[in-house]
Each structure stands twice: as C-alpha cells, then as structure tokens.
Amino acid sequence: METENLTGVTEDIKRQEVVLSNLRQAVLQNLDSSIQTDQFLLNMGPQHPSTHGVLRVLLDLDGERIKRSVPDLGYLHRGTEKIAEYRTYNQIIPLTDRLDYVSAMANNYAFVRAVEKLLQLKVPERAEFIRTIVAEVQRIVNHLFWLGTQALDIGAMSVFFYTFREREELLDLFEVLCGARLTTNYYRVGGVESDMPQEVVDRLYRFVESFESNIREYNTLLEKNRIWLARTKNIAVITGDDAVNFGLSGPTLRGSGVPYDLRKFEPYGAYDQVEFDVPLGTNGDIFDRYWIRIEEMRESAKIIRQCLDKMPSGPFMTEDHKVSFPEKGRVMHNMEALIHHFLLVVQGFKVPPGDTYCGTETPKGELGFYIVSDGSGKPYRMKIRAPSFVHMGAFDHMAKGYMIADIVTIFGTYDIVMGECDR
Amino acid sequence: MLNDLASAVIVIVAVLFVLLTTVAYLTYLERKVLGFMQDRLGPMEVGPWGLLQPLADGIKLISKEDIIPSDADKAIFRIAPVISLVPAIISFAVIPFGRDSFHFLGITTHPYITDINIGILYVLALSSVGAYGILLGGWASNSKYSLLGALRSAAQVISYELNAGMSVIGVLILAGSLSLVKIEAAQSGGFWHWYIFPQIVAFVIYLISGIAETNRTPFDLPEAESELVAGFFTEYSGMRFSLYYLAEYANMIMVSSIATILFLGGWNSPFAFLDFVPPFVWFMLKVYFFLFFFFWIRATLPRLRYDQLMKFGWKVMLPLSFANVIVTAIVVYMVRH
Structure with missing residues (x-):
C-alpha cells in the first residue's frame, strides 16, 4: 500500500518535473526571441566626410562593433583601361595622372616602365636619376598627405597642417619642374619631359637638409601620445601569411614583416646605385604601418640626397628617334622633322606585338601595368593592377570585430585613393 | 522689493549680454588660437583681422533654410536644441563674477543673479538636463548616425557626470558649503589658499570630466566628424544647428x-599687492585661461575610441575620485579634531 503510494508520488513528481522543464524551455525560447535584436545595418558612404573619396561600405553592426563589412566599389569608375585602347602610348600618360591623384608621378613612372619593357628601350643615365629623384619626392609627398589625413581621421587635426606645409614646398618644386602640381604628366617613354633645372636641385638639397627636423615635429604630437597609441596599436592586425594571401603590397604588406619591396627585389631606375633600408613591421597593426611610412620618408630623403650627389650630366631623353620627339626648333625648319613629329603625334610610336606585366613600387604598394600590344601605336588591352583595389579585398578580414571608429583608420592605413581603386 | 527686482533685471541683462557676446567671440577666438598653433592665419576676411566673422556667421546661419527630415519626430526635433541651450544659459544664474556690490542707475546690485545655498548642485543638475537635448535631438532625427551619436552621448554623460560630481565633493568638504559665493570667499587671501593645491587630484579629474561633458576633443565622440559625419546634429541645419553650437560654447564657459x-579661488587675486585689479578681471582671466586650455587640447590630442573612453571613465577616473573623497574626509576630520 505504502510502496504503491510512494511510486505514485514519485511518478507524480516526475510528471511535474517534465511539465516544469517543458515550461522552462518554452519560457526560455520566448525570452530568447524577445531578446533577439534587429540587425543594425549602417550604410557608410559614398557621401561621408572621411571615406577618402566615394567609397561605400555596408556595415553590419552589433552596437558599435563590426560583425561584417561589405565594401561597394565603382563610384569613381571612369573606364581608364578602355579609354587607353583608343589612345597612343604618350596620350595614356596623362590618363595615369588621374589614377592615384595624390601621387601622379608614381603612376607615370609605372606606366612608362611597362611600355619601355615592351619596347626593350634603354633610358639615358641622367633620365634614370631624375626619375628616381622625382619618384622619391612623390613618395614623400604621398606619405605626408597620408600622415596628415590619417591623423585627422583619428582626430589630431594639427598634424594635417604641419604636413601640408612641407607638401606645398614639394608641390612648388613639381611646378618648377613641369608646370603642374598634381596632374604632372612629366615622365615620357624613353626619359622625362624636360631636364631638371639647377633651381630644383638646390631647393631639394635644402629640403632634404631640414626634413628630418620636420619629421621629428610631426612625431612629437603622435609617437608617444597615449591616445594615438591606443587608437593604432593592435588595431586591424593582419599576419604576414594572410597579407601575402590577400595580395597586399607596399607599406601595408611590410607592416606585417614581409620584406617585399620592388625597389630592392628587382631594382629599376637608379635604385641599385643608392643605399637605403626597407623598414619592416612586426605586429602588422596600424601603428606599425604608420611607423613604416615615417621611416620610408626618411629613407626617401636619403635616396634623394644620394641621387642628387651622383646625378650625371647628359641627355634626359632617349636618342632613339622612333620614340622621342624631334627637337622643336628643327620641326619648324626641317621637313623630315616635321613629318616625324606629325606621325608620332597622330599614330604614336609602334610597339612590337607581345604582352608584358611590369610592377613598380609606388607609395601605396605595387602598381602594375599589364599591356598587350598588337604592333600598332595603341595598346590592344591595358590592365591596371591598383594596390588600393587589391587592399580593399582584405577589408572585411581586417575590420571584423573592431569598432566603427576603427573603420576610418583602416581606410587610412591602406592609404586608399578611389581614383586608383575604381580606375 | 521694486529695488530688488530692478537690480535682478540689471544683472540678468548684463550676464546674458556678456555671455552671448563671449560665446559668439569664442568661436572667433578658437579659430584664431587654432590658426596660430597650426601655422595659419584663421579668419581674416570679414572686418579687420576677421573680427566681424562671428557676425557674418550669425547672419548666414539665421538666413539658412531650416530643414526638418520628413521621417523625423517633428515636435521633438524642433524642441531638442532649445533643451540643450536653455540649461546651459540659466545655470549662469548662480555664478558669482565678482566680490563687491556695485551701483547702477542708483540701484545697488550684486555681481551674481542669485546666491542659492545649493549652488553647485543646481549647476550639476542643469548640466545633466542639457544632455537630454543631445539625446532627443539624435533620436528625433531618425538617422543612424544621429542615433549612434546620441547613444554615445548618453553613455558619456552618465560616466563623466559621476566623476565630476565626485571630484566636487572634496572641495565641498573643505569649504563646508554648497554655495558658490561662500566657496569663493573661503579661498581668499593669497593663492596658497586656493583649493587647487589640497585638491589637485580632484582638479585634474574635474577638468577631464569637464572636457568630456562639453563634448570637446579628445572626448568629442558624439559629434566625431570622421566617424559619424556630425554625430547627433547630422540632420540639423540653420539656426537649430547653431543652437547646439551655442550650447557647447556656453557649456565650455x-x-x-x-x-x-x-x-582657482574665483575672483580672488593671487597676491595681496595685486588687489587693486578688480575681482571681475581676475575671474575673467582665469576663465579665459581654461578656455585657452580647451583650444590647446583640441589642437594637440587625437580622439579616444568609445570603449576606451568608457574604460577610462569607469576604471581609472571613478576609483580615483572615490579615493580622493575618502582621503580628503579623513584628513579634514583628523586636522579639525
């Protein structure tokens, strides 16, 4: 009797437990569904003060933390590659000015090198030195611009004005050199457009002399600033392997400790005749990439000084008259020269059939031109490997888990320029 | 009675006039100071040395179209800038600008609008109300940037109001009064009587919290330009936009x-032989010193990140301010007994 009762009681208890656990589950489920929050999608750009042009990113946010980010490119697409198929090689050089519009000289250089590789053209010694000097000046200009905007994005506004002061000085030199500050169109296939005047040489010496103290001035505001360190250290970390797999290049790659610099790897210009170091990072974070760009400016100043010391005299344009324009004075008086000039302008110089890829170490990374020639005066196909475009591929990987405020610093750390990215 | 009323009206008008012109010219001063620190000129075009720039800005802002987003909560959107500005201005009612009563049109008036015995509490309370203007403005705009800005502001105000309040307690223990007039009077007689020396920790904490409360660099997260476009007032334009600006500058003052x-002893002079300088001038000098400090900080420091700001507020500042209160209380107790 008692045992029956007892079993009845235990069964009762068991039944109650089942009911209770069911109830608990139901409540928990309900609770869960009531806690479920909506996805917070933020459409950042293309109109936004700090997306460096017309970049659009779709952010999937958890509070301020980024769960996923999808870059949407193409707002500045101008069809450069297609237009190039209808232009002679000399006409394409001004198109390249507009790729990475804060360092036009570097784009010019990358393009003419690719064409010269197709032509198997030898460039005079003096031209190589002028090109190297101008490319390094452009690197300093670009890094100054980068430093100012990166600091401005993080909120340190004064650095911006200090770096622009020196940048103006260098842009004035460009103006003396070729008449333009930004869209320079200075390099030519086979040399450069005009010789470097003595005034530029003197002013460059003076600039290089005082530049070190200027860098120290920028760094007093940043290098040991705890807020700057907190905002850059261990942010947007990428390992060396990942960086290589994503195809990163330039300071963005070297920040992760991968010693890949085309100036050392396959030297061009006068880089094999000067001594310079390639600064490497260790952590692959924003601070390392900042430090690398600062050091690169120092190295560039070193290269410029050595090149100025060693610069030989001689022609600044190749003697190969299949490529170079005849002297202006002769065009006015000599029939053959006039015809020569006319044909070079109308048809352009003929490039033997074939294809080539040529990468150049621009301030932002490896800018490569892949050119297919069918033997005419215009490229059959031109493909631009723009570092900014490749870098955007790693954006989601590097931004995941960080906060909205870090988004703009990651744009900055790529040194992204949309003209080059969307082409 | 009539005399009291007249004296009150005179002081209110004087304070409002001085305050609003200071606010207007503070924008000019800030741009000039920043320009000086950044190797440029600042405003130079309107009037001599750009002195009429605030006037030109005012005319421009008033004549701008007042755009209200179609999806906004219109009533709250309209009222929010006012909620932000009004507390910032009426909290000046308890600020004593000088020591002596003065005569104006035969009426004796005090250099303050009113001396209530809970002066500092009144100021703290009103500065919290000002945050509602930011919150409501960000919410009513119905924009994601504004909402994020408003959320940041709410979090920031909660964490830094607390620190500001705690840091003030140390001074209150020393002065034994909540009335701002009495606190000033307690610090008279040379700069070594100023509370900055016994309360140096509280001073630093109050200054940092003050910068955070007024949304200035490096704590300008609610309006972080490079992240949230303009933060909580992204959708505002014209005069409503400038009301937020006026509120920010009034709060700075x-x-x-x-x-x-x-x-810093309010209107007290640092040395007895400098007493011939009017107390009002001393007060203004010290206030402008702090304003200059605000500009200086803005030209120098980058912006903190949201989570770093929170961590700093709760894990560093709050324990420090608690410790300061406890140490002050114990020391004061031991000295007095």
Missing part, C-alpha cells in the same frame, strides 16, 4: 567658471 570658482 560654464565648466571653466566652475573650475575657476572651485579650484
């Missing part, structure tokens, strides 16, 4: 005034 009164 407020924080500077409170810091002056609590820690």
